[in-house]
Amino acid sequence: MGAANGKVAVSTENRFEISRVAKKNLNMQEGKITKEFIVTEADTAAKLGSGTLAVLATPMLVAFMENTAMQLVADLGEGESSVGTMINVQHLKASAVGENIRCTAEITNREGRKYNFGIEAVDSSGEVIGKATHERFVVNVERFMGKLNK
Numbered sequence: 638m639g640a641a642n643g644k645v646a647v648s649t650e651n652r653f654e655i656s657r658v659a660k661k662n663l664n665m666q667e668g669k670i671t672k673e674f675i676v677t678e679a680d681t682a683a684k685l686g687s688g689t690l691a692v693l694a695t696p697m698l699v700a701f702m703e704n705t706a707m708q709l710v711a712d713l714g715e716g717e718s719s720v721g722t723m724i725n726v727q728h729l730k731a732s733a734v735g736e737n738i739r740c741t742a743e744i745t746n747r748e749g750r751k752y753n754f755g756i757e758a759v760d761s762s763g764e765v766i767g768k769a770t771h772e773r774f775v776v777n778v779e780r781f782m783g784k785l786n787k
Contacts, residue, residue: 669743672705676736693732693766698758699724702769706742706754716778719752723772730766737761742771750775 674680680697682688687696703721710719732738739759746753751774758767 668709669741670705670708671739671741672701672708674701674738674740676732676734676738678734681734690731691734693736693738695726695728698728698738698767699726699769701738701740702726702742702756702758702767703771705740706752706756706771706773709742709744709754710752710773710775713775717775718778718781719773719775720781721771721773724769725771726767726769728767730760730764732760732766738766745770 676693676697678684678691680693681691682694683691685694685696687694703724707719707721713719737760739761740756741758742754742756744752745755751772754769754771754773756767756769756771757765760766
């Protein structure tokens with residue numbers, strides 16, 4: 638994963654982009670969404686460097702959860718996006734490469750631009766592998782990105 642110069646190689650591929658195939662696995666109800674992911678070798682703790690085992694890495698579980706919740710913030714205006722500001726995760730069970738993970742996020746509260754979510758991830762046997770609470774804010778992209786250049 639690391640290069641000889643000590644820098645980490647980062648893929649530009651968007652693992653979570655909803656393709657036509659993935660849309661079949663997207664179940665959305667008002668204020669609730671379920672997405673499915675299959676654990677790949679690239680999702681493992683060994684590949685990400687967060688551990689040494691070929692099991693779903695906690696950082697990838699967090700990314701799956703955050704991406705699922707993000708899909709519920711659908712009423713964005715022109716030039717708006719949402720950003721995650723907090724996530725509290727319990728990774729309860731290991732998942733092997735090839736395992737199908739079903740992630741469900743539900744809006745638990747909304748106050749203006751702030752959204753709160755409850756998230757649960759289960760494996761193909763229906764066992765809960767992770768739980769989370771998550772917070773996102775709707776931001777003006779230009780203003781938000783402009784703050785980075787100051």
